[in-house]
Amino acid sequence: MGTTALRRGLVLSVVALLPAFGTAAADPAGATGVAVCGHTTEQSTVKIGTTGVATTEAQCQLNLAMKASRYTPIAADGTFGTSTEARAEVFQRCAGLTADGVVGAQTWAALNTWSAHPRKCSTSGTSTTAQSRVCGHSDARPTLRLDATGAEVEELQCRLDLAMESAHYPPLGVDGRFGGGTGSRVADFQRCANLGADGVVGANTWSALVDWSGRNTYCSPPKPAGFGIDGIDTAKYQHPDGAAIDWRAVRAAGVEFATVKATRGLSTTDEYLATDLDAAWTAGLAVAPYHFYTATAANTGAAQADRFIAAVRTTAYTGHRAGDLPPVFDLERMDDGTSRCPTHATVADAKAWLDGVESAFGRKPIIYTQKSFLDDCMGATTAFAGYQLQLADYRRSITAPPVPKGSATWAMWQYTDAAIPDGVHAPATADVFNGTRADLDRLANR
Numbered sequence: 001m002g003t004t005a006l007r008r009g010l011v012l013s014v015v016a017l018l019p020a021f022g023t024a025a026a027d028p029a030g031a032t033g034v035a036v037c038g039h040t041t042e043q044s045t046v047k048i049g050t051t052g053v054a055t056t057e058a059q060c061q062l063n064l065a066m067k068a069s070r071y072t073p074i075a076a077d078g079t080f081g082t083s084t085e086a087r088a089e090v091f092q093r094c095a096g097l098t099a100d101g102v103v104g105a106q107t108w109a110a111l112n113t114w115s116a117h118p119r120k121c122s123t124s125g126t127s128t129t130a131q132s133r134v135c136g137h138s139d140a141r142p143t144l145r146l147d148a149t150g151a152e153v154e155e156l157q158c159r160l161d162l163a164m165e166s167a168h169y170p171p172l173g174v175d176g177r178f179g180g181g182t183g184s185r186v187a188d189f190q191r192c193a194n195l196g197a198d199g200v201v202g203a204n205t206w207s208a209l210v211d212w213s214g215r216n217t218y219c220s221p222p223k224p225a226g227f228g229i230d231g232i233d234t235a236k237y238q239h240p241d242g243a244a245i246d247w248r249a250v251r252a253a254g255v256e257f258a259t260v261k262a263t264r265g266l267s268t269t270d271e272y273l274a275t276d277l278d279a280a281w282t283a284g285l286a287v288a289p290y291h292f293y294t295a296t297a298a299n300t301g302a303a304q305a306d307r308f309i310a311a312v313r314t315t316a317y318t319g320h321r322a323g324d325l326p327p328v329f330d331l332e333r334m335d336d337g338t339s340r341c342p343t344h345a346t347v348a349d350a351k352a353w354l355d356g357v358e359s360a361f362g363r364k365p366i367i368y369t370q371k372s373f374l375d376d377c378m379g380a381t382t383a384f385a386g387y388q389l390q391l392a393d394y395r396r397s398i399t400a401p402p403v404p405k406g407s408a409t410w411a412m413w414q415y416t417d418a419a420i421p422d423g424v425h426a427p428a429t430a431d432v433f434n435g436t437r438a439d440l441d442r443l444a445n446r
Helices: 053-069 082-094 105-116 151-163 180-192 203-213 247-252 273-282 301-312 347-361 371-377 437-443
Strands: 230-234 255-264 286-292 328-330 366-369 389-392 412-419 428-433
Touching: 053 082, 053 105, 053 151, 082 105, 151 180, 151 203, 180 203, 230 412, 247 255, 247 273, 255 273, 255 301, 255 428, 255 437, 273 286, 273 301, 286 301, 286 437, 301 347, 328 347, 366 371
Parallel strands: 230 255, 255 286, 286 328, 328 366, 366 389, 389 412
Antiparallel strands: 230 428, 412 428
């Protein structure tokens, strides 16, 4: 990670930058929207019998929008037939719109959002006949590499977006320019398809990409090997447009523990603390509330602890119920986009929070941090060696996160910031537990 800021719960989607449902221009004959697929920004009403680039854009966006729910793509051939109508109806039901199969202003607005950041529907598709024309840009398959441009690159980018699981690989965007982001995504796909990961799109890569993007097959990066217990971290950012997390679905998907944001600094309580912490516990997950420590002023650790304690005590969490994990102290770089060390952070101030919370709940907190943070910002202190650790490191090249000086091991590894298990509607950070189920049960008073 180096100096890259950690992002627990702060996985902000591009949804906020796109039109909200129902806010598209009212004139269906010539509305201007977002050309997510790169065909056209003109978003006139399209329906049975319509042909042309607006139909192709709609078909392509439907494919991108429904990929998270495992729907095999439809043909993006510019002709609005019965299969396009049926898929539009499925999408409209997912988005809470009238399912008439007509892509008008409200459906376009929803498509612009869902296709740029796919969400899961309550229903899932089943595998059907693979389609050969799913993006509609080009049927040519030339060798492509860094700095290439044109329709073939647009086809490549669109197909990469369809082939890569959206939970872990945010869509590239289709701009027809083969830059570093496209090259990196090509290499990711090549690794998934067991090809040489050189970032160059030759015949073998095209063949695999056409196959994967034409059916409901997706590249998903593996979670760290050797760890069988999964966790998730949540905050308000996992509630796009106020959507509730279905914690029973999260548990059914195999997630066994959760840390839920409680407070930040001296003034912020997460609006979903009570509902998420209690619902996750009721669903059978082991749960912990966490606090994001800020040090914008000196000697505020004790006061931040008081705020955390007061907020958590409004929930059913005690620290001692069966299923209660210890409270978690989020000790990391500033979350203002600068990745700076917290201005007034000191070991003594952090200890003031830890001591206050331990006294209040009778549990020694877990510290969420990173070795590089403690090295760079806290003088490589060994003062936290007696605490269990939740360590963040998103590199896929490592088999375990680096352990801070003085510590022998870790309890949880936050290994990704792009997990969307069933029941969650926006990317979240996810963890593995370093131990057995019996170890987790002991930590959770079970």
